[in-house]
Amino acid sequence: MTDKVHQVCINPDCGATYGIDEILFSCTRCRSLLDIAYDWDRLAVPHSLNFFEHRWGTKGLGAQGRLDFSGVWRFRELMPFVGPESVVTIGEGRTLLEQNDTLGRELGMKPERLFLQYEGLNPSGSFKDNGMTAAFSLARKLGRKRVACASTGNTSASVAMYAHKSDPPMQGIVFIGTGKIAYGKLSQALDYGALTLQIQGDFDACLRRVMQVSDKLGIYLMNSVNPYRLEGQKAIMYRVLQARDWEVPDWIIVPGGNLGNCSAFGKAFAELRALGLVDRIPRLAIINATGANTLYQLVEQQKVVWNGGRYDRDKVTAFYADLDARNYLPHTIASAIEISRPVNLPKSLRAVEIMNGLIREVSDEVILEHKALVGRYGFGCEPASAATVAGLRLLREQQVISPDDRVVCILTGHELKDPDATVKYHTGIDMKSVTPPPAVPPTGRAANPPIQVADDLEAICAALGETLPE
């Protein structure tokens, strides 16, 4: 192997390697997922994370400035698979880590212990931009003209945006299913000009189709089986560390859908440790929705573990066969994690091992309640993101997380992605119905319904708890 960077099969019994320019989304020998692997000894790697410190405040001017301005590419030495001339960036990753003591208190945490990482502040409103900038940069290097994805919403929004922001522009093709899609996300794909195909099937079906079609037509695939996306998503962890002055927190909590994000976090920390850039690794909690809990069932109930890559494939196969036999369709209000066949399952098992992780499941009711709390005490988030805070509540109750632990919840998507879910929670009114059904009074514990008042000064004052002054 002479290349400093290559693709490698994650199955240790295979270990096939491929050049970085080969367009593959699984190992041609054994069908396993691929990783991007670096020969760090032959690459220029910083000796300390402080190396990255000064780039934070860059304005984005000039060739280097453009890279430093990005919250992904300012860490380019930790993902050196593409040269600056190919990078497609629009200033993604300038996101915030908020210390939130009021929400922390609500969850039984001590002050200065709970941090919310708002990835909804990315240009397209979700963490997906971290990965897209990376995968689009490779697509540009390879001269690809068309890119495609299957999506529960945010991937398509991000693909659609990066496709027309690339130079030269690419055509973005989006496969959506008949399952839930939040209008905030669909509206973005349409507005950004993606060719949008609605397939009669759920997300898992869409993903199978887009993989077939991309393969047959030579379209570049942008789902998280694309290993370059996960390289970009490592930067979420680098930014969390930077915002904490390079201090490693005790816990990272992330929602689990297709399991790309948690997998990227595991790889980020494995590499940082191998490079001697961190002295310890935070624990990882991956939160599933109850109605889409494949990882929870496999890891927590069936005790499937990574085991150096020799995980119990028979158990996984049997689990999926059972889903098929029951015609099982995942169902949760958190549409971004409504996935029952997560493509990155093996990589997520590896991340669980690297980060001493665990999995929990939370119900839609609890997700929505915690979404309302993130809104009440913070800047808000979409339902899937709130699974993290709901998971923290559960882990506090189970005394797995202590009030003293430093906890970072990754809020993956913006509050305004799915306003229907929010309005329905607070008012009981289903905004998606053409003829709204009679409002059912909201039942959620944190619901904050609007109050109906007559167009009358006295009545308005009464609603404010005041009487009209004489």
Ligand SMILES: *Cc1c(COP(=O)(O)O)cnc(C)c1O
């Ligand atoms: C895509 C997405 C997820 C799921 O992330 P995975 O990497 O697929 O596990 C969670 N939340 C939001 C808002 C998303 O867009």
Ligand SMILES: [Zn+2]
């Ligand atoms: Zn292989």
